[in-house]
Amino acid sequence: MKKSYNGQVAELDTIKLDLFIEDEKEHFRPTIILAVDQFTRKVVGQCISLSTPDQARIKELLQNITSKGDV
Numbered sequence: 001m002k003k004s005y006n007g008q009v010a011e012l013d014t015i016k017l018d019l020f021i022e023d024e025k026e027h028f029r030p031t032i033i034l035a036v037d038q039f040t041r042k043v044v045g046q047c048i049s050l051s052t053p054d055q056a057r058i059k060e061l062l063q064n065i066t067s068k069g070d071v
Contacts, residue, residue: 009038010045010065014053021050033061
């Protein structure tokens with residue numbers, strides 16, 4: 001697909017951080033989910049999850065993007 005304007009196509013990517021969060025009962029390794037606009041190569045949305053990314057986190061990310069009007 002040829003990208004011809006800002007907000008036409010966004011790519012999603014996940015990055016598991018080399019960071020560990022511990023409390024008394026559990027430990028977590030956060031994941032950042034990024035949405036990158038293909039035309040501008042700019043990050044247009046992000047979401048941080050303490051567990052494996054699921055549909056709810058992806059939905060949160062998409063709502064984050066559309067509420068800002070970037071996509």
